[in-house]
Amino acid sequence: NAGVTQTPKFQVLKTGQSMTLQCAQDMNHEYMSWYRQDPGMGLRLIHYSVGAGITDQGEVPNGYNVSRSTTEDFPLRLLSAAPSQTSVYFCASSYSSLTNTEAFFGQGTRLTVV
Amino acid sequence: DAKTTQPTSMDCAEGRAANLPCNHSTISGNEYVYWYRQIHSQGPQYIIHGLKNNETNEMASLIITEDRKSSTLILPHATLRDTAVYYCIGGLGAGGTSYGKLTFGQGTILTVHP
Numbered sequence: 193n194a195g196v197t198q199t200p201k202f203q204v205l206k207t208g209q210s211m212t213l214q215c216a217q218d219m220n221h222e223y224m225s226w227y228r229q230d231p232g233m234g235l236r237l238i239h240y241s242v243g244a245g246i247t248d249q250g251e252v253p254n255g256y257n258v259s260r261s262t263t264e265d266f267p268l269r270l271l272s273a274a275p276s277q278t279s280v281y282f283c284a285s286s287y288s289s290l291t292n293t294e295a296f297f298g299q300g301t302r303l304t305v306v
Numbered sequence: 307d308a309k310t311t312q313p314t315s316m317d318c319a320e321g322r323a324a325n326l327p328c329n330h331s332t333i334s335g336n337e338y339v340y341w342y343r344q345i346h347s348q349g350p351q352y353i354i355h356g357l358k359n360n361e362t363n364e365m366a367s368l369i370i371t372e373d374r375k376s377s378t379l380i381l382p383h384a385t386l387r388d389t390a391v392y393y394c395i396g397g398l399g400a401g402g403t404s405y406g407k408l409t410f411g412q413g414t415i416l417t418v419h420p
Contacts, residue, residue: 196349223406234393234410235350242405250407282349286406293404294340297349 194218198283198298205273205305213268213301215283221296223286224266228252228279229300235282241266273305310394315415318388324381326414328394331375339370341379343390344413350393353379384418391415 199214217224225240227250237250239258247258255277257269266285270277280302286295311329318324330339341353354361354368356377361368367380381388393413 221406225406225408227408227410229347234412235408236410237407240405240407248405280347284349284406284408293338293406294352294355295342295350295406295408297351299349300347 196283196285196296196298198281198301200301201299202302203304205270205303207273207275207305209273211270211273213270213281213283213303215266215268215298216264217266217283217285217296218264219285219287219296220263221285221287222263223288223293224260225250225284225295226256226258226266226268227282227284228277229282230279238268238281270303275305277303278305279303310396310411312392312394312411312414314412315417318381318384318416318418320386320418320420321383324379324384324388324416324418326379326381326392326394326416327376328379328396329376330394330396333374333396335374337396339368339377340395340408341366341368342393342395342408342410343388344393345387345390350410353392384416386418386420389416389418 196217226238227235229235241247241260280300283298284295340355342350344350356368370377391413
């Protein structure tokens with residue numbers, strides 16, 4: 193059982209380049225979300241999705257786009273990378289339950305923008 | 307979502323119980339308290355959650371005060387592998403209304419020493 197898989201694990205971009213961070217889950221979870229974590233900080237929510245075709249913004253959405261065409265995949269696109277987007281990015285998924293919304297996280301993508 | 311307050315750091319001797327406090331005085335009646343931990347910049351890992359009753363699982367125990375304004379995560383026999391940042395997250399709605407979103411604070415850095 194793979195859980196939540198993020199690719200790539202590491203990436204270096206030049207300012208202005210675009211790229212897509214991939215996230216896939218094999219648990220048939222309805223909910224998926226993207227977070228970024230800056231050094232010494234907690235995670236901050238970028239975008240989230242409650243199902244295929246439905247996405248919404250989180251706390252820090254500027255500079256990022258998402259789409260959810262399937263239940264399994266939730267890619268995060270950086271449109272024009274900036275040094276301020278240097279961070280560790282985590283994808284998470286969870287299922288809807290009356291009593292438990294435990295989230296499962298991927299291992300992260302470490303992005304450096306130079 | 308309820309605001310949570312945790313100590314910045316704590317130490318614990320290996321084999322002893324680690325008691326991590328969390329204040330969530332603004333939590334409302336139907337909101338749960340979740341605990342996650344993050345080991346060495348890996349993706350966060352779910353530990354335990356509760357509403358009003360004390361809870362125990364294979365990883366930890368959660369003690370919630372009767373007024374629900376605070377809680378304590380207990381690792382009964384801490385090991386070196388329990389060294390991590392521990393996050394107390396309050397305010398997740400029951401019934402999936404949080405849509406999988408998590409609001410992370412700074413957390414408590416727990417260091418377990420030999």
